[in-house]
Amino acid sequence: MRPLTDEETKTMFEKLSKYIGENIKLLIDRPDGTYCFRLHNDRLYYMSDKILKLATNISRDKLVSVGTCFGKFTKTQKFRLHITALDFLAPYAKFKVWVKPGSEQSFLYGNHIMKSGLGRITENTAQYQGVVVFSMADVPLGFGVAAKTTQECRKVDPMSIVVFHQADIGEYIRSEDTLT
Numbered sequence: 001m002r003p004l005t006d007e008e009t010k011t012m013f014e015k016l017s018k019y020i021g022e023n024i025k026l027l028i029d030r031p032d033g034t035y036c037f038r039l040h041n042d043r044l045y046y047m048s049d050k051i052l053k054l055a056t057n058i059s060r061d062k063l064v065s066v067g068t069c070f071g072k073f074t075k076t077q078k079f080r081l082h083i084t085a086l087d088f089l090a091p092y093a094k095f096k097v098w099v100k101p102g103s104e105q106s107f108l109y110g111n112h113i114m115k116s117g118l119g120r121i122t123e124n125t126a127q128y129q130g131v132v133v134f135s136m137a138d139v140p141l142g143f144g145v146a147a148k149t150t151q152e153c154r155k156v157d158p159m160s161i162v163v164f165h166q167a168d169i170g171e172y173i174r175s176e177d178t179l180t
Helices: 005-028 049-055 083-092 100-108 152-156
Strands: 033-040 041-049 067-071 079-081 096-099 118-121 130-135 139-147 162-169
Touching: 005 033, 005 067, 005 083, 005 100, 005 130, 033 049, 041 049, 049 152, 067 130, 079 152, 083 130, 083 139, 083 162, 096 100, 096 139, 100 139, 100 162, 118 152, 118 162, 130 162
Parallel strands: 096 130
Antiparallel strands: 033 041, 041 067, 067 079, 096 118, 130 139, 139 162
């Protein structure tokens, strides 16, 4: 387990800022202690300093995971967020989308969100902006990328895609054999 390089840190923070903006500071300096990001086997883990100190007693080849997996660096050094980061992204999300109860299941099966399934959307959401998807009962379901701006969403036909699917909590069941 090692700290991130400057390039990895920049890539990761750019991806996180798409979803939570300047609230990244709130992930690091929390009232319950200091937290950090560490890289192990191309996966990025988020953990408290206390857990980090305990994890140093375990050899790298024996360590499977520690903390919460936030995502993975691909072979081309791009950063992909995993669904396990949802609990940390949802409270700080700048842009949110709420889906109607009838469209929740479709989203949880890995489909994009259509205009007909859109309940609400945060004002001034830009196109290709990262959004966190909630049910109408404010339960975080996943995250995605806005396909249209808030103003365009009002005018498009009901079968147009308004949010591109990125990850959802249904992945726990669909990919339970391969999820690490």
